[in-house]
Amino acid sequence: MTARKQRLNPRKQPVQHRSKATVDMVLVAAAQVFEAHGYAAGTTNRIAERAGVSIGTLYQYFPSKEAIAVALLERHIADTDHRLHEWVGHMVVEQHSLSEALHEYVTGMLEMHSRQPRLQHILLEETPLPERVHQVLLEAERHAAKTVAGLLRLYPEVRQTGLVHTCFVVVQSVESLTHRFAAHPNDRFISRTTFVIEVVTMLLAYLTCEARQE
Amino acid sequence: MTARKQRLNPRKQPVQHRSKATVDMVLVAAAQVFEAHGYAAGTTNRIAERAGVSIGTLYQYFPSKEAIAVALLERHIADTDHRLHEWVGHMVVEQHSLSEALHEYVTGMLEMHSRQPRLQHILLEETPLPERVHQVLLEAERHAAKTVAGLLRLYPEVRQTGLVHTCFVVVQSVESLTHRFAAHPNDRFISRTTFVIEVVTMLLAYLTCEARQE
Amino acid sequence: MTARKQRLNPRKQPVQHRSKATVDMVLVAAAQVFEAHGYAAGTTNRIAERAGVSIGTLYQYFPSKEAIAVALLERHIADTDHRLHEWVGHMVVEQHSLSEALHEYVTGMLEMHSRQPRLQHILLEETPLPERVHQVLLEAERHAAKTVAGLLRLYPEVRQTGLVHTCFVVVQSVESLTHRFAAHPNDRFISRTTFVIEVVTMLLAYLTCEARQE
Amino acid sequence: MTARKQRLNPRKQPVQHRSKATVDMVLVAAAQVFEAHGYAAGTTNRIAERAGVSIGTLYQYFPSKEAIAVALLERHIADTDHRLHEWVGHMVVEQHSLSEALHEYVTGMLEMHSRQPRLQHILLEETPLPERVHQVLLEAERHAAKTVAGLLRLYPEVRQTGLVHTCFVVVQSVESLTHRFAAHPNDRFISRTTFVIEVVTMLLAYLTCEARQE
DNA sequence: TATGAATGAGTCTTCATTCAT
DNA sequence: CATGAATGAAGACTCATTCAT
Secondary structure, rough: OOOOOOOOOOOOOOHHHHHHEEEEEEEHHHHHHHHHHHHOOHHHHHHHHHOOOOOHHHHHHHHOOHHHHHHHHHHHHHHHHHHHHHHHHHHHOOOOOHHHHHHHHHHHHHHHHHHHHOOOHHHHHEEEOOHHHHHHHHHHHHHHHHHHHHHHHHOOOOOEEEEHHHHHHHHHHHHHHHHHHOOOOOOOOOOHHHHHHHHHHHHHHHHHHOOOOO | OOOOOOOOOOOOOOOOOOOOOHHHHHHHHHHHHHHHHHHHOOOHHHHHHHOOOOHHHHHOOOOHHHHHHHHHHHHHHHHHHHHHHHHHHHHHHOHHHHHHHHHHHHHHHHHHHHHHHHHHHHHHHOOOHHHHHHHHHHHHHHHHHHHHHHHHOOOOOOHHHHHHHHHHHHHHHHHHHHHHHHHOOOOOOOHHHHHHHHHHHHHHHHHOOOOOOO | OOOOOOOOOOOOOOOOOOOOHHHHHHHHHHHHHHHHHHHOOOOOOHHHHHHHHHHHHHHHOOOHHHHHHHHHHHHHHHHHHHHHHHHHHHHHHOOHHHHHHHHHHHHHHHHHHHHHHOOOHHHHHOOOOOHHHHHHHHHHOOOOOOOHHHHHHOOOOOOOHHHHHHHHHHHHHHHHHHHHHOOOOOOOOOOOOHHHHHHHHHHHHHHOOOOOOO | OOOOOOOOOOOOHHHOOOOOHHHHHHHHHHHHHHHHHOOOOOHHHHHHHHHHHHHHHHHHHHOOOOHHHHHHHHHHHHHHHHHHHHHHHHHHOOOOOOOHHHHHHHHHHHHHHHHOOOHHHHHHHOOOOHHHHHHHHHHHHHHHHHHHHHOOOOOOOOOOOOOHHHHHHHHHHHHHHHHHHHOOOOOOOOOOOHHHHHHHHHHHHHOOOOOOOO
């Protein structure tokens, strides 16, 4: 239903008074419903039912189905960002080895995606998002690359030339590989442990290799 | 209708008369429509219209919307497989360096995904596929890992321990990174060229590094 | 829709909120529409329109077209049963003659079928009914035979041997003859009055004849 | 689909050259298909397939689906009429008793309806027939009443007053009771033999009873 | 503010009928 | 004459959204 009829005037947004509790319940319900049924088949009625509120109430807090998806994605981005910063803080304090640091990073992301493997893709690919959200997403990715670079700069064995670019690829790799692995829990060709080790090995090699080819 | 067609009956298959041309047009149209609107919003009517045939004709060749998606996915899998084998054949004959080989591989996959960046994910994630198709997909992935391993075994600089596992990660990395990069053409933090170089660097480092960490 | 509703899932039943009025309006409309167009050509949209509700509302109360037909048939069975019992009660109290009793029975059934002559057959013959409903129907017929037998036992002139079988034939005769007569109002070879008299004569002769042939 | 779009001009009727064989095959197939699926769900394609001809050929001989139904009904009427006359001729020659005569009549009709129990009702109730056909049907019924009267007049024990009316009811009774019994083969409350005996008993009593009530 | 019955545009799918070969 | 691919109107049903209470 890309373009269901817009019923009337641009809905009044009740922004400020959003009862935090209700909004939360709706978002949690929406995450579960989208995860289970996909975006298109995740009906607003089902979301409301699961959230334990009426459909009317849901529309009191979110002007449209799309708005729910956007809110969910923003929350997801914030979560990821938060997790990343926690990891960096942790590493700085604890003085782990590079290998350990990467291991923790990959494990963390794998965990995150394992909880709701489909959700991210659903929000990213199935939902027709407004441009603004894409910008936010892009910004978050760049920010993540810089954050990771900030940490890795501290490790002397890491090649420093073009570190931000390198970290961009690192972030992308971890994101997409962990997501991909989490998304197909039955199709395991290799075990979770092996998978993590291999990815860390790859990143380690990438980060510490002498020079770039060519 | 007293007895609407039973969903699960094996529909009488339109046999072999399937005018190859019509089937092709429908599939091409479907690819474009799914690419542009997603699976759920890619309506059969839109597909038929874009294919330049009536909706009735479309249903003469495909018993359901899902069947179109499955056909598309099968075609995609075959294409990828074909491309991979071509690449391997090429490499074996031409005696390229490992670096060059990887470069060509990454470039090829990036090209492939650039043509219809969303389609693969749409088919994989949005479409409720029958189990059989998932099996085929899984098999294809394993096959790809083995094929790549077969080629890389020829390079003496490649670490041979656990090569198939390594190649699994290589295949997954290339698949997901190129897809991800192709999917968001506007959000480029780094250029296409830089991206390819970085990925190749990473793979090269991974494949040739001395030992695994831990 | 990624996951169109599965046909066989037990739909969540709209519970007890069914505004009696709306349900009634839909059923009345459905009776008229089926009567006028038959089951297959009696579209749900037409029914909704005639009921003065939107198609969406109709589907809020009935999960499918078939469910409407089933509801209609159940109502019809209940009506017939009710009418039969009223007749029996009446006869027992009023001490009418056998002839008068039969007259009233035939007249009543003729009236009933005259209101919507086609409906019963449409529901019985055109609609693909679930097995359960057939059982109910069968049971109703047997019950009717027993009820009639219960009354006729009180008349001494009625032959008592094999009374239940006899009454089964009586019920079937009245049912099918009155329906047939009501169904073709224009094709009258004999008048309504004559028809009733003849049928009563036949039943009277049947019920009181000395012995069975052969 | 009461009123599927009439595509163009009133089809040219190829009346005269109808290959008898093809027409027959189509009608036989149509009878089976309607019997099995009902009128609405009995598609012309299925009929053609079953008849072993192409859909185009079918439309060469019948201008529309309805025309097939009409032809089928006409054939059915002719069959019934033929059977009735055979029976009369037989009875006149063989000098059977009234009881035997009725027995044979009821048995014959029961047999006829048992072959395709639903067909008659489908044609009569589900199909939107042109007025002309109804007239033919009505005429056939009157004719049957007269034919039966002609035979029964020969039996001295039969009450002669209002014989044609009486025979009309007899014909209607036999028609509707045998059809009803044949239509529900599983719901048997009484056996086939008992059923026939009871019906004959009823008719016999009716035909020979002294006077009519009133 | 919360509710949930009502709405109706839009979806997938079928099938009578046509017409170029 | 026969064929059967193509047509497209119409049907059952869904679901985002509104609004009276």
